[in-house]
Every structure is written in structure tokens, then in C-alpha cells.
Amino acid sequence: MSDLKFYDVELDRTDCTVIHQEVVDRVKETMPDEDTLLDLADAFKLFSDSTRLKILYALMEAEMCVCDISVLLGMTKSSVSHQLRVLKQSNLVKYRKAGRVIYYSLADDHVRTICQMGMAHVLEEDEEFDS
Amino acid sequence: MSDLKFYDVELDRTDCTVIHQEVVDRVKETMPDEDTLLDLADAFKLFSDSTRLKILYALMEAEMCVCDISVLLGMTKSSVSHQLRVLKQSNLVKYRKAGRVIYYSLADDHVRTICQMGMAHVLEEDEEFDS
């Protein structure tokens, strides 16, 4: 048993007996790989900070430089630059240089799609409160 | 000016002059409310941890009790219970009691939709690497 799948944990960290072994076994087979789930978590993590969301929503509307974004959000250039680096590394935004100024924009339409879907969920939650 | 909108920041935290005032003004009008963006960030945050994703993917396949999930993931009941509490409070999962055993399941199909969409993004990123 040297070729363990990820979910076959050797070391037993649980403090209980298995109640429904057949359910556990069946679910285990359908679970995505550990690495895939880590990537998925990292992807969602990009959208889990309001500063990054603000930057992304701003760039949906217009190409902007760091100073513009700083003024828009009332934050330092440094803070904005740090977040833009994260977004750049994850291929959510791209940029072009024009002299001293660097213009950032959305890399593609993924961001729009993902934000819209998340937003739909959030707004629907509100409706539940109203009713 | 006591009735300030959120993005009209009184205190100037920026260390630069505005370069494209008209862009900043236009974008400012289209930005969602601060509160909405905070809610949106919180919503994405729920999916940004791999343990929570594992639990959600497991529950997509079957209703499960805490022990089952613990064994499946190789984690303590306590850890699983803490995460289930978060998911419960956010209305992503629901539960039913049967004696000593508590069965958890997905609250609705939102989770499936959101995970699928995130997964599509992650898998597409992989394709870009291949080409």
C-alpha cells in the first residue's frame, strides 16, 4: 500500500468509528483530487477580499492606472500595487506601460462571469431575508 | 457634506495626484455599494478553504454525518464540526437529527453551481499551460 490516494489517510486523526462505511467509500471515489481542490480554493481566495473585488469591479468599467485606483478607493498606491501584483500573478488582470504610467485592465471575461455569479448568490440571499 | 457616499473619502490616504479624474468619476458611479462588496467577498471566502470545499463536494454526493466526514477527510470531528458551523450559518448546508447522529446535506443547488463555475475556471487555467 505505498501508492496511496490522498484521501486514504494512514494516520488516523479521527476520534470515532465509521458509521456509514459504504457512503464514505462511494463519496471518496467521486471526490476531486486534493490538488484540484487546493487550486479551486486558491481561485476563490482571489475574490474573497473586498479590496481586490473593488479593483476588479473598477477595471470592468475602465482601464486604470495605479494612481486612479488609489484615489478611487482612498488607499495608498503601495496597497493597491500589492493587490494588483496578486491579481497579475493569477492572470486576472493585465497591464500596458505608457511612460511612467502603467495601465491595468481585466485579462479576460472570466472575472466578470465569476463576479456576476457570486453577486447573484448574494442578492438572492437578501431576497430570502425580505420574504 | 455630512451625507458622504462610501467612495468619497474625506481623509486622503493617497500619495499621488489624480491622473484621469473623468475615469475615476465615471467608475465611481458604477461601483457596487461597499456593503454589497463586503458581502460578496464573504461569500467567496466560504469557498476559499480546501477543507470546506471537501466537505461541500462530499455533501454533493451524499448526506453525511460528522463522523463519516471526519473519517473521509482524515480530520478530527472538532475540526469538521467547526467548519460545518460556518457553512450552516451561511445557509450552505442544512441538517437533520436522528438520535445521536446529525446528518448534514447541501441546503440548495447554489453550492453545486458555484463550485462548477469555479472549477471550470481552474481547469481552463490548466489548458492554458498545456498549449
Place this chain on the structure above:
DNA sequence: CTAATAGTTGAACAATCGTTCAACTATTCA
């Protein structure tokens, strides 16, 4: 060349977050 400014970078800091541990509640069963 020199001053000014857009943007980046890394260290430091506080805040947040996930896991663990130990103690606890609640339900079953003998």
C-alpha cells in the same frame, strides 16, 4: 544632470483564520 513623480518591493505589524485540545452536552443502550 537633477528634480519630481508613477510604481514596486520587502519588512514589520496587527488582524483573521483553521486546527487542536480539553471539557462539555445529549442521546442511546445495557
Place this chain on the structure above:
DNA sequence: TGAATAGTTGAACGATTGTTCAACTATTAG
């Protein structure tokens, strides 16, 4: 009633994360 066990809870811990600060690079303009 009392032992066993499913599950919860809160405090403590370490790890991660977002912002700030100060120093830095790079480009423009005088």
C-alpha cells in the same frame, strides 16, 4: 442509573493575509 459515543464549544496556538512604512527603480521634464 451509568457507560459509551456523536457532536459542540471556546480558548489557545501557529499560520496566513492585508496594510503601512520606508526605501527603492524608472521614466519624464526642466
